[in-house]
Amino acid sequence: MQNSDIDAGLTPPPLMPKVERQRLHDTVVEHIRRFIVEGALEPGKKLNERELCETLGISRTPLREALKVLAAEGLIEIEPNRGASVSKMSEAEMREMFELMSGLEAFSGELAAERMTAAELGEIKALHYAMLACRAQNDLAGYYSRNQAIHDKINEAARNSALRQTYLSLNRRLQAMRFRSNFQTPKWDSAIHDHDEMLKALEARDGKRLSAILRQHLLDKRDAVLQVQSREDAAAVKLKA
Structure with missing residues (x-):
């Protein structure tokens, strides 16, 4: 009973950090997608993570999360130990x-x-x-x-x-x-x-x-x-x- 009373009085953790993180994630995905669509990143081009991080003003963690989303969409290809590149269709x-x-x-x-x-x-x-x-x-x-x-x-x-x-x-x-x-x-x-x-x-x-x-x-x-x-x-x- 005592533990239940304590649990009931706890304040839920703030949700804002998760919202901001998701917003950053979506923004990075959208920026890279636009780079690909408008030809700034051409088909077959190997992606330089350091340059992309500098361009977008982000760390590598949100960049790599965004690249996974774009890989699932088929816009980029990620190869183990070789990094990511823009997909190129036959x-x-x-x-x-x-x-x-x-x-x-x-x-x-x-x-x-x-x-x-x-x-x-x-x-x-x-x-x-x-x-x-x-x-x-x-x-x-x-x-x-x-x-x-x-x-x-x-x-x-x-x-x-x-x-x-x-x-x-x-x-x-x-x-x-x-x-x-x-x-x-x-x-x-x-x-x-x-x-x-x-x-x-x-x-x-x-x-x-x-x-x-x-x-x-x-x-x-x-x-x-x-x-x-x-x-x-x-x-x-x-x-x-």
């Missing part, structure tokens, strides 16, 4: 993953056109116009973040949790390549045209039309990425020769 893997994503996005669009609320459509419109403003300023990073938010909101509006989880998992691995697909101005402008058509289909609640646009949009991105990769591989061969 051409076959790129083709397969973009083909799968084209199907996921197409299905998302079909469901979203039916289930999306007026408020959600308004949010997508606002993102669309902000994305156009970034294009006018040649701000690829700003354009891409809004572009991805649009795709994400369409997927969210599908209201299918199984589809949502599969989409998020695959999209993490494709984000860097989706970013690279806009390196050429004609490809970037073509993507803008696709988004104009997506918005029209959403406003008309035309799920079949939106599905077809999204599927082709992703397949076009696949082709653009493979073209960029082919040129980079050819340039690398020349340098070695």
Whole structure:
């Protein structure tokens, strides 16, 4: 009884340190993920822990925790006694993953056109116009973040949790390549045209039309990425020769 009375009077330990630690963890993961997506850390590049710690102003413990998360997402590879490096997909893997994503996005669009609320459509419109403003300023990073938010909101509006989880998992691995697909101005402008058509289909609640646009949009991105990769591989061969 006495021990119970003592236990009942104990003050629970403060939770703030755990919250702050989790916030740091999430922030580090997001920063490194952005480095990979925007090409600051290129596919195949070996990660220098000391440099990353200095850049982010952190110790090695939160960095290594973040690297484990990114490894689970497939963005980096960690080898015993060799450290971590940015994952690099083969051409076959790129083709397969973009083909799968084209199907996921197409299905998302079909469901979203039916289930999306007026408020959600308004949010997508606002993102669309902000994305156009970034294009006018040649701000690829700003354009891409809004572009991805649009795709994400369409997927969210599908209201299918199984589809949502599969989409998020695959999209993490494709984000860097989706970013690279806009390196050429004609490809970037073509993507803008696709988004104009997506918005029209959403406003008309035309799920079949939106599905077809999204599927082709992703397949076009696949082709653009493979073209960029082919040129980079050819340039690398020349340098070695």
